[in-house]
Amino acid sequence: MSGQTKMIFITSDEDLVHKISATKSTNTRIIDLDDHEQMSLTINDKNMINLALAELSELNSTDHNQSKEKEISKKSIDLICKICGDRAIGFNYDVLSCASCKAFFRRNAYQQLEELKCLTGNNECLVIHGINRKCHRCRLSRCFMMGMRKDFIVKKETKQKKKKYLEENLLNTNFIPQLLLDLDNDNNNIELNEMEETVLDTLSTEEWITIENLQRLFISTMQDDNAHKFSINITDRDSAIMSCLNYADQTALRFINFFRQINEFEGLNSDDRFILMKYNLLPVFPIYKCFNYKPDNHYLSSKENEETRRFDQFFMLFDETYDLRDTLVKLVISLVQLTNQDAMILCFVLIILVFSQGLLMNEEEPILKDSLAVNRIQSYYIKLFWNYLVNKWDEQQACKYFIQLLNMVFRLQSTSKIFQNFLRNHLTSRNSVDQITPLMQSVLNIS
Known part of the structure; x- marks a missing residue:
């Protein structure tokens, strides 16, 4: 007995289970974890299963691991604006979008769609990068359809409160961007509203x-x-x-x-x-x-x-x-x-x-x-x-x-x-x- 090796396999592959069933020896046990009547196991059996649960990295197949990498560890993606297809600059108002669509949504998000007139009257205008004159109604409609959230827009009063808060706590913080120190610099060519959004943007694209x-x-x-x-x-x-x-x-x-x-x-x-x-x-x-x-x-x-x-x-x-x-x-x-x-x-x-x-x-x-x-x-x-x-x-x-x-x-x-x-x-x-x-x-x- 001392020369024997105990092994446990946990799998959902029915073909593999059938193969083991056909060739298993008298010392092999097959347990259906969905059949709770089979769960009256010996203490050693329980310890082996608990140990297997600890080895979580062995529970799934290689195919699952590959899909997992695609799902959660995706570090680089094609940054394409979901609104118009132009190159995206990051997530704006909860949607991957370009600078133009970001600015458009910020200016128009609180308008009522019913009050905007479609250029063609069909409410189905193309919203594609490169078209000089985009239909405002259809573009705003697409912004909402793709998931842009107007509650993510920081109002002017809130921006001012944030700016004041950051300035008051400048000496006690180490994470305030250099842009805040240049707010009064005449050589700064960045538009004030855009600069405030940059200062207050706490999340990177990644x-x-x-x-x-x-x-x-x-x-x-x-x-x-x-x-x-x-x-x-x-x-x-x-x-x-x-x-x-x-x-x-x-x-x-x-x-x-x-x-x-x-x-x-x-x-x-x-x-x-x-x-x-x-x-x-x-x-x-x-x-x-x-x-x-x-x-x-x-x-x-x-x-x-x-x-x-x-x-x-x-x-x-x-x-x-x-x-x-x-x-x-x-x-x-x-x-x-x-x-x-x-x-x-x-x-x-x-x-x-x-x-x-x-x-x-x-x-x-x-x-x-x-x-x-x-x-x-x-x-x-x-x-x-x-x-x-x-x-x-x-x-x-x-x-x-x-x-x-x-x-x-x-x-x-x-x-x-x-x-x-x-x-x-x-x-x-x-x-x-x-x-x-x-x-x-x-x-x-x-x-």
């Missing part, structure tokens, strides 16, 4: 590309049209807990899939990746609930509907924990109100929290092998998030929003701790730990 890729990744990974339905088995207490944890297992896999496509996470020590997933996933579950929340028919809604009634029945099985139901509902609704279900804000909060050491406040959490690398990654995303908020609003509003988010993080921590204790106590008291997936055993810290 950062906008990163943000756009992250947003696309977050939406594609987390969007679930059925997440609002409460499909948990509420026949009895044990069935309710098991089906709830099986559903949570699928949500945890969504989070793992999301982080597997972030290069900084993949570059970490394998043990550190495992620790971050094991100890930080539970507090971020409400982010998934928030993003998929639908006020009218969601089971966490404050309005009574069929889903909320089933949710109430679930907690009626546990008389002593009914208060936890109200805590969860209030938490998700507060998160919805604070973030307005903005995918980019939720994405940043998710990343920053998962890269936080000690988020679950568990004394048994081991020390990271390379905590400095984790801190660097978290600092990068905090700075990027801050610049995104400043670009969206202003410094004062961004600061207030950060404080509100911190308060929300404390609520996420305390609620997840309560919910974790509730589930752990129930599972251990009924000797049901072996009936849940190894992944959920890790997330609940009972493996």
Whole structure:
């Protein structure tokens, strides 16, 4: 036995599974992770699967890795204006665009389309670089169609407030561009409005590309049209807990899939990746609930509907924990109100929290092998998030929003701790730990 080597393969390739099934020896075991009846494994089997989960870089095929590189680590793209096709100068008002379309949108964004007259009367004029006379109505319509946001336009009064703020704090800051020092220089040929926008532009083109890729990744990974339905088995207490944890297992896999496509996470020590997933996933579950929340028919809604009634029945099985139901509902609704279900804000909060050491406040959490690398990654995303908020609003509003988010993080921590204790106590008291997936055993810290 000492000369044997144990290996574990995790794959979704059905052809490979069939080949292994046809040639497997008596010591080979094939486990369907979607069939939870097979999950009553021995302790050694569980440890092997947990170890495999730690080796997240081996979960997907080469093809997946290639698509991941295209998705998130894309550093150079053809900078083409999405409005007219000219060379783009960066992301302006949330869309990759040229200097001309940027200036056009800034001047005309608040005009009513209905009040503008189309040159041809068909509202289908071509908006192409090189055409001397572009239809104002059709050009503005295309700007909105491609996603330009007029709420991103910094008003004159806000610019003046920002300028004053920067000037007053000049001696205390090291990041103010040299342009600010040249505001009164007669030799400066840059138009004042354009110069102010340059001074206040807190995001580079590369950062906008990163943000756009992250947003696309977050939406594609987390969007679930059925997440609002409460499909948990509420026949009895044990069935309710098991089906709830099986559903949570699928949500945890969504989070793992999301982080597997972030290069900084993949570059970490394998043990550190495992620790971050094991100890930080539970507090971020409400982010998934928030993003998929639908006020009218969601089971966490404050309005009574069929889903909320089933949710109430679930907690009626546990008389002593009914208060936890109200805590969860209030938490998700507060998160919805604070973030307005903005995918980019939720994405940043998710990343920053998962890269936080000690988020679950568990004394048994081991020390990271390379905590400095984790801190660097978290600092990068905090700075990027801050610049995104400043670009969206202003410094004062961004600061207030950060404080509100911190308060929300404390609520996420305390609620997840309560919910974790509730589930752990129930599972251990009924000797049901072996009936849940190894992944959920890790997330609940009972493996």
